[in-house]
Amino acid sequence: VKCSACEARLPAYLDNDCSPREAEAVAQHLASCAACRAQTERLRAVESQLARMRGIEPHADFTLAVMARVAAMPAPAKQGVRPWLLLVYVPAAWAALFALFATRVLSWQGVTTGSSVFAGKLGVAGQALYHVGQHFNVASMVTSGAALEIALLALAIAVARIYIGHLPGWASGARA
Numbered sequence: 001v002k003c004s005a006c007e008a009r010l011p012a013y014l015d016n017d018c019s020p021r022e023a024e025a026v027a028q029h030l031a032s033c034a035a036c037r038a039q040t041e042r043l044r045a046v047e048s049q050l051a052r053m054r055g056i057e058p059h060a061d062f063t064l065a066v067m068a069r070v071a072a073m074p075a076p077a078k079q080g081v082r083p084w085l086l087l088v089y090v091p092a093a094w095a096a097l098f099a100l101f102a103t104r105v106l107s108w109q110g111v112t113t114g115s116s117v118f119a120g121k122l123g124v125a126g127q128a129l130y131h132v133g134q135h136f137n138v139a140s141m142v143t144s145g146a147a148l149e150i151a152l153l154a155l156a157i158a159v160a161r162i163y164i165g166h167l168p169g170w171a172s173g174a175r176a
């Protein structure tokens with residue numbers, strides 16, 4: 001038996017957890033190898049120390065004490081709504097959109113075609129929402145909200161079409 005094989009079997013050997021043949025092989029190696037005998041002593045020492053350890057039990061009121069400390073900690077400050085973020089976001093989004101058109105990553109024809117499909121889906125979703133609203137007697141509120149949204153959307157599309165129509169070909173993404 002080599003040292004590596006002996007070392008691998010040592011824990012089982014010390015626990016009397018290996019076959020008689022293996023135990024015999026380990027015992028023979030230990031008789032002739034001082035290094036592995038020293039290793040055996042170290043393992044025995046660790047095992048006897050582990051056997052003397054006791055489990056650590058927390059205080060009876062440990063959970064209560066922790067929760068009391070948590071309750072005493074300062075609450076994190078609430079994040080207020082920051083409207084100026086919107087003022088930054090909207091121009092940034094438009095700038096990004098324009099850059100995409102200018103670099104022809106997007107073509108506005110594709111976007112308007114896509115948006116009419118989207119509008120169709122929106123109509124179906126709107127109808128479903130209307131029926132839900134009707135059920136809860138808030139139909140008029142839902143309708144006026146949706147009408148406002150649709151009016152704003154239509155205005156945005158109309159403005160975008162006129163504006164994009166006046167752009168030079170390279171910017172509108174039109175292909176020659």
Ligand SMILES: [Zn+2]
Nearest residue numbers: 003006033036
């Ligand atoms: Zn050895």
